[in-house]
Amino acid sequence: MxxxxxxxxxxxxxxxxxxxxxxxxxxxxxxxxxxxxxxxxxxxxxxxxxxxxxxxxxxxxxxxxxxxxxxxxxxxxxxxxxxxxxxxxxxxxxxxxxxxxxxxxxxxDWTRTDLAAPVARGGTCLRFEAYRMAAFEIHMLGREAAKDDYPQDVQDRAKAWFDQSITADRDALLHAIMSGLPGAYDRYDVDGLRDALKLYEGxxxxxxxxxxxxxxxxxxxxxxxxxxxxxxxxxxxxxxxxxxxxxxxxxxxxxxxxxxxxxxxxxxxxxxxxxxxxxxxxxxxxxxxxxxxxxxxxxxxxxxxxxxxxxxxxxxxxxxxxxxxxxxxxxxxxxxxxxxxxxxxxxxxxxxxxxxxxxxxxxxxxxxxxxxxxxxxxxxxxxxxxxxxxx
Incomplete structure (x- = not known):
């Protein structure tokens, strides 16, 4: 190899x-x-x-x-x-x-919700947290249909996280989700992503x-x-x-x-x-x-x-x-x-x-x-x- x-x-x-x-x-x-x-x-x-x-x-x-x-x-x-x-x-x-x-x-491209999750003995790793992705989809993006994609316990954790989050937390989450594509590509804010998703309807x-x-x-x-x-x-x-x-x-x-x-x-x-x-x-x-x-x-x-x-x-x-x-x-x-x-x-x-x-x-x-x-x-x-x- x-x-x-x-x-x-x-x-x-x-x-x-x-x-x-x-x-x-x-x-x-x-x-x-x-x-x-x-x-x-x-x-x-x-x-x-x-x-x-x-x-x-x-x-x-x-x-x-x-x-x-x-x-x-x-x-x-x-x-x-x-x-x-x-x-x-x-x-x-x-x-x-x-x-x-x-x-x-x-x-x-690849999607994560945390770019620097702690590793047990030191260091950081990439992580995909289901409840944070649910928080982004349901509460930040406002995609109501996302509720069908996550079990109730994940939705409950998502709401709890969103309710206690501040602007910096939400900005960090958006940044992580947008970080998968290098080079000449589009990064979106929440409104821009919402508009981009409309092109995929159906x-x-x-x-x-x-x-x-x-x-x-x-x-x-x-x-x-x-x-x-x-x-x-x-x-x-x-x-x-x-x-x-x-x-x-x-x-x-x-x-x-x-x-x-x-x-x-x-x-x-x-x-x-x-x-x-x-x-x-x-x-x-x-x-x-x-x-x-x-x-x-x-x-x-x-x-x-x-x-x-x-x-x-x-x-x-x-x-x-x-x-x-x-x-x-x-x-x-x-x-x-x-x-x-x-x-x-x-x-x-x-x-x-x-x-x-x-x-x-x-x-x-x-x-x-x-x-x-x-x-x-x-x-x-x-x-x-x-x-x-x-x-």
């Missing part, structure tokens, strides 16, 4: 020379400065690729080449947006970047699936021609939020996606944290079922609460059996190698580390500190070494 590291380019306080000290050899990067829907020009791609290679790395995965929201909504004439996406794919392939991670979450699960199927049919043939691999990232959290459907949240969802376009180019980003936040998901089993279509892995762990809350655990200390999951990936790598596949080496990265020691207050992207991810990489490296030695 190829050790890789997510780097946010000019937006990142962590430098490539610092990343080199982790031992990782691959960089996961994107042109976050390009607005959604516009073509990633060859000049910009090549400049970034040259910068990464000059520092001694391979640019192994694009994360992400974003999908315009109009495509997700199926709104209007989409021919130019699809053409732009395919051109960006071609420009990336020409630069030698052949794996694209993307998601199909409407409007928001978009149910079936409609979103139909729009996703259309996206796959538009881009997967191009991926095949270019020798590229597309790999969808699961929903985070793996549940409907803000009244918007999520369609990449469960084993059944992934089964549907793989069947919707039965091509090796239509693959999966195996994110153990996103899938692990859904209590019905057996993450190692999902990985085993779709091992031949896993082109990238995010390895992290979560600890869940009965009310739907969850938080980022240490990489080997959560609800997912990371040793069993890693064994699935190593077994698949061996199968690919024996079959003579050039893509036998699956890139992975440690995901969403804790803020520890001098990470705290360092101003890195939420979930992407240096020391916490380095700890995760070291732990995962040990698991891989042990499993490889006993294979």
């Amino acid at each position: 190829q050790e890789s590291w997510r780097w946010y380019g000019p937006y990142d306080k962590i430098t490539l020379p610092e990343i080199a000290q982790t031992g990782a050899t691959g960089i996961v990067n994107a042109l976050h400065e390009v607005p959604y829907g516009e073509v990633w020009q060859s000049e910009a791609i090549n400049a970034r690729a040259d910068q990464i290679r000059a520092a001694g790395f391979d640019w192994v995965v694009v994360e992400s080449l974003p999908i315009h929201e109009r495509i997700k909504r199926g709104e209007g004439d989409l021919s130019q947006l699809f053409a732009n996406y395919r051109q960006s794919m071609a420009n990336l392939a020409a630069a030698g970047v052949k794996v694209i991670c993307y998601n199909f979450m409407p409007l928001l 978009l149910d699960r079936a409609a979103l699936r139909g729009n996703y199927k259309r996206f796959l049919d538009e881009v997967i043939p191009t991926a095949e021609e270019l020798g590229m691999r597309m790999c969808v990232h699961p929903d985070d959290p793996p549940r409907d939020i803000l009244g918007l459907p999520r369609i990449v949240s469960s084993a059944a969802d992934i089964d549907w996606i793989m069947d919707a376009n039965d091509s090796d180019a239509n693959g999966l980003t195996l994110c153990s944290g996103s899938l692990g936040a859904n209590p019905v998901n057996d993450v190692p089993a999902i990985a085993a079922a779709h091992a031949d279509r896993i082109h990238f892995a995010h390895l992290r762990n979560v600890r869940k609460d009965p009310d739907g809350a969850f938080e980022e655990a240490a990489h080997l200390d959560g609800d997912t059996d990371m040793v069993a999951l890693t064994k699935v990936l190593l077994t698949e790598e061996k199968r690919r190698l024996e079959a003579g596949r050039a893509d036998h080496n699956i890139p992975f990265r440690p995901d969403h580390g804790h803020e520890l020691l001098t990470d705290i207050g360092g101003g890195t992207f939420p979930g992407y500190p240096m020391i916490g991810r380095l700890r995760g990489l070291a732990e995962l490296r040990g698991v891989i070494a042990a499993l490889s030695h006993t294979a």
Whole structure:
């Protein structure tokens, strides 16, 4: 497995020379400065690729080449947006970047309610608190239908929190919920989010699936021609939020996606944290079922609460059996190698580390500190070494 590291380019306080000290050899990067829907020009791609290679790395995965929201909504004439996406794919392939991670979450990317929840022995982590999300939806956003999405005890806690909260508390909650998207994206205040949600009225699960199927049919043939691999990232959290459907949240969802376009180019980003936040998901089993279509892995762990809350655990200390999951990936790598596949080496990265020691207050992207991810990489490296030695 190829050790890789997510780097946010000019937006990142962590430098490539610092990343080199982790031992990782691959960089996961994107042109976050390009607005959604516009073509990633060859000049910009090549400049970034040259910068990464000059520092001694391979640019192994694009994360992400974003999908315009109009495509997700199926709104209007989409021919130019699809053409732009395919051109960006071609420009990336020409630069030698052949794996694209993307998601199909409407409007928001990963969502948390707390960016600095305390960890038992010191440090902080990302946390999704069900009652705070309910407070935001019901009492701040004023979405009455949200009451159907939360059990009564969570609603009671939500009201209690909202009633005692002050403006700073509500601003911090909004900031946390809006923090999942880096680069050229829209952040909303409450009124702006309310207006944005109106554009999705009537978009149910079936409609979103139909729009996703259309996206796959538009881009997967191009991926095949270019020798590229597309790999969808699961929903985070793996549940409907803000009244918007999520369609990449469960084993059944992934089964549907793989069947919707039965091509090796239509693959999966195996994110153990996103899938692990859904209590019905057996993450190692999902990985085993779709091992031949896993082109990238995010390895992290979560600890869940009965009310739907969850938080980022240490990489080997959560609800997912990371040793069993890693064994699935190593077994698949061996199968690919024996079959003579050039893509036998699956890139992975440690995901969403804790803020520890001098990470705290360092101003890195939420979930992407240096020391916490380095700890995760070291732990995962040990698991891989042990499993490889006993294979």
